[in-house]
Amino acid sequence: MKKGLMLIVMLFLLFAEYVSAVELTMYVTDESKGRVFREVVKVYQQEHPDVEIEVVAFPYANYMQKMSLVFLGGNPPDLLETTATYLPQMAPYLRDLGPDIEKNLGLSPQEYKDSTYDVVKVYLGEGEVVHAVPTAFTTYSLWVNKSMFEKAGIEYPPYGREEPWTWEEFKEILKKVKEVNQIPYAMSIEYSADKFFSYLALWNIKIVDEEGNFVMDQYEHAEKAIDEYVNLFKEGLVPPAEWLSGQSHTNDFFGGITAADWAGSWMARESFNAGKQNEVSPAYLPLIGDWFGVSGGGFLATPKTGDVEKEKAATEFVMWMANKDEGYTEYLKRSRDLSAYKGHIIDYGEPLLQEWAEVHLVLAERAPAWTTEVRANAVWSRLTDTIRKDISLGITGQMTAEEMIEHWKTEAERVKVQ
Numbered sequence: 001m002k003k004g005l006m007l008i009v010m011l012f013l014l015f016a017e018y019v020s021a022v023e024l025t026m027y028v029t030d031e032s033k034g035r036v037f038r039e040v041v042k043v044y045q046q047e048h049p050d051v052e053i054e055v056v057a058f059p060y061a062n063y064m065q066k067m068s069l070v071f072l073g074g075n076p077p078d079l080l081e082t083t084a085t086y087l088p089q090m091a092p093y094l095r096d097l098g099p100d101i102e103k104n105l106g107l108s109p110q111e112y113k114d115s116t117y118d119v120v121k122v123y124l125g126e127g128e129v130v131h132a133v134p135t136a137f138t139t140y141s142l143w144v145n146k147s148m149f150e151k152a153g154i155e156y157p158p159y160g161r162e163e164p165w166t167w168e169e170f171k172e173i174l175k176k177v178k179e180v181n182q183i184p185y186a187m188s189i190e191y192s193a194d195k196f197f198s199y200l201a202l203w204n205i206k207i208v209d210e211e212g213n214f215v216m217d218q219y220e221h222a223e224k225a226i227d228e229y230v231n232l233f234k235e236g237l238v239p240p241a242e243w244l245s246g247q248s249h250t251n252d253f254f255g256g257i258t259a260a261d262w263a264g265s266w267m268a269r270e271s272f273n274a275g276k277q278n279e280v281s282p283a284y285l286p287l288i289g290d291w292f293g294v295s296g297g298g299f300l301a302t303p304k305t306g307d308v309e310k311e312k313a314a315t316e317f318v319m320w321m322a323n324k325d326e327g328y329t330e331y332l333k334r335s336r337d338l339s340a341y342k343g344h345i346i347d348y349g350e351p352l353l354q355e356w357a358e359v360h361l362v363l364a365e366r367a368p369a370w371t372t373e374v375r376a377n378a379v380w381s382r383l384t385d386t387i388r389k390d391i392s393l394g395i396t397g398q399m400t401a402e403e404m405i406e407h408w409k410t411e412a413e414r415v416k417v418q
Contacts, residue, residue, distance in 0.1 A: 022313040024053045026079035027067070031057040032270060033081060033298070036335045043330050044320060051313050053079065061191045061246045064089075064385065076303035078314040084296035084372075085194050087123050087132060089381040094301045095311060097130040097318065104319040112322075118369070119295040120340045122376040132301035133322040134340035135331060139293035139364040140198040140264045141282040142187075143271075148259040152180040156283040158359060163287075167202075167228075170286035174237045177259045186237045187260040188249035193384035194296065194375075195262060196391060199229055201371050202288040207387070207408065210370065212379030214412040217405055226401035230394040243392050250274075264293075265360045268353055269336040277352055282359045293363025294371045297340055382415040383408060 026041075028034045034057030041053045056077070058066055064086045070076055071093050082090060098109035105112060109128045113121045117137055125131040144156050154173055155161045165173060174186035189195050200207070203225045207216045216222050232238045239257065241247035253261040254274045261267065262285070271277045285291055300321055302314045321327040324344055332339060332346045336353055338360065339346055348354070374380060390407055393399035399407075 021049075022051050022310060024051065024078040024310060024314055024317070026053055026055045026081065027070075027077040028055060028057050028081040029063050029083055029298075030060045032266075032273065033057065033335070035273075036269070036331065037081065039334050040321075040327060040331050044317060044327065048316075051317070053317065059246070064381075071303075076305055078303070078305060078307075078310050079317065080301045080303050081135065082132070082299055082301070083194075084123050084299070084375060085192075085384055086381055087299050087301075088376060088378045090301070091125070091131045091378075093303050094131045095304055095315065096125075097133065097302065097315065097322075098125075098128045100315050100319055101130055101133075101322065105322060115342060116340050117295075117342060119364070119367070119372045120297045122372055123297070123299065132299035133318055135298035135300050135321070135328075136266070136335060136337035137295065137297050137340040137364075138264045138266055138338065139295045139360040139367075140195075140262070140285065141267075141293050141360055141363055142285050143253065143261040143263050143267050143280050144283050145253070145256070145259045146279060146281055148177055148181045148183070148256075152177045152259075156281070158284060158362070159281065164284040164291045165286045167286050167288045171237070174232075174260070178237065181259060183257060183259060184236075185239045185252070185258050187232070187262060188242060188252045188258045189232070189238050189262045190249040191243045191246055191388060191392075193387040194294070196229060196387060197371075197375065198285075198294040199262070200225055201294055201367075202285065202290060202292070204289040206370065206374050208374055208377070208380050208383070208412055210373045210377075212377045212412070212416050214409045217409055222405060223401040226391075226394065226404060230391065230401070233395045240395050243388075243395055253280075264296075265338055265356070266335075268356055272336060272350075277350075282356050284359070284363065290366075290368075292366035292368070292371075293360060295364045295367055296372075296375075298337070379412055379416050383412055386411045 028037055034055050037055045041055060076093060101112045102108055109130050113124050116134055120134045120137055149156055154177060157164050178186040205216060205219050205222055205225055209215045233240045239247060239252055242249050249261055250270050252258045254276050271280050285293060300318055302311060302318055305311055324341055336348060338357055390399055390404045394404060
């Protein structure tokens with residue numbers, strides 16, 4: 001009888017532990033990050049078996065559209081990973097993590113923000129408010145297929161040549177590498193307004209200013225810059241399907257359809273995941289009006305759900321991720337991203353990653369502050385889908401550069417007064 005009673009008690013305790021587990025859902029911006037977060041969650045659950053976190057990945061190209069429906073529908077996830085492009089318009093739906101940072105990390109909200117790089121800090125919130133904690137610091141670059149460039153006899157900066165190509169040189173190089181290697185296209189560019197921005201910034205052109213006012217129509221060469229970008233697709237240098245149907249830029253690049261990818265430092269993770277790390281290399285972007293890499297980053301936040309227990313459990317995970325000695329290091333070792341915190345050194349165990357990081361830091365350090373500041377507002381964030389769609393219409397010949405600028409101005413003025 002005693003044995004039977006003991007067994008019942010043990011089963012009851014096991015059942016009680018099971019039913020008391022807090023189940024959380026995390027939304028992330030692509031499957032590559034999803035894989036990293038699932039590994040990190042396993043580490044967290046070893047110390048917190050009472051918390052279960054399901055990681056759900058969405059395609060980045062349609063991420064904000066899906067999240068808009070999720071938030072408007074009143075059914076947000078418990079945890080949210082997003083990027084610099086979308087964080088400003090999501091901020092009203094997120095918990096203020098300032099008090100939790102002070103309690104868990106012993107830093108005031110301002111001290112915490114000051115511990116991150118300026119290009120990351122500007123997105124975290126004003127005053128004592130902290131909307132999210134950073135997951136990564138990123139910078140755009142040009143990734144090249146080393147053997148294809150070698151076959152075409154082309155040296156790329158900073159390897160083989162110190163100075164970046166001019167824009168005219170760059171276009172000729174794309175044509176040559178395509179011809180010599182007999183590939184369908186020369187370069188990949190993801191369907192992303194930030195990719196277009198990173199190109200436009202090299203012309204020293206702003207679409208909106210730091211206050212969210214539309215200013216692109218003040219530049220005499222704005223239409224030419226748009227036409228040059230659209231012509232990359234029209235002339236067969238970039239696959240039109242990458243913008244018209246969301247065809248994967250990484251698959252095209254790693255699959256040998258293109259010889260270069262205008263991407264960013266996160267391609268380090270992608271190249272290792274694909275086993276291509278010895279076949280590719282980051283290079284400097286071309287010189288137009290200037291040359292640099294536009295910086296951004298990833299962020300992790302706790303949306304307001306109204307469920308006190310889940311918000312508490314989600315915030316505890318975010319605080320673990322915000323601790324450089326705990327979750328954040330676990331994340332970076334797996335994501336192979338650059339740290340968002342000043343002076344934070346990560347031993348990735350891969351010499352290549354350190355070499356590549358140095359290339360990206362050069363690009364990041366050259367970037368003017370305005371390239372971050374003009375994107376850290378809701379006007380830019382809400383304008384990105386319109387920009388992407390209009391560029392697609394330009395590729396198919398349904399919209400001119402002049403019409404795009406006028407449309408962006410109308411849309412920017414509309415969202416600014418909302």
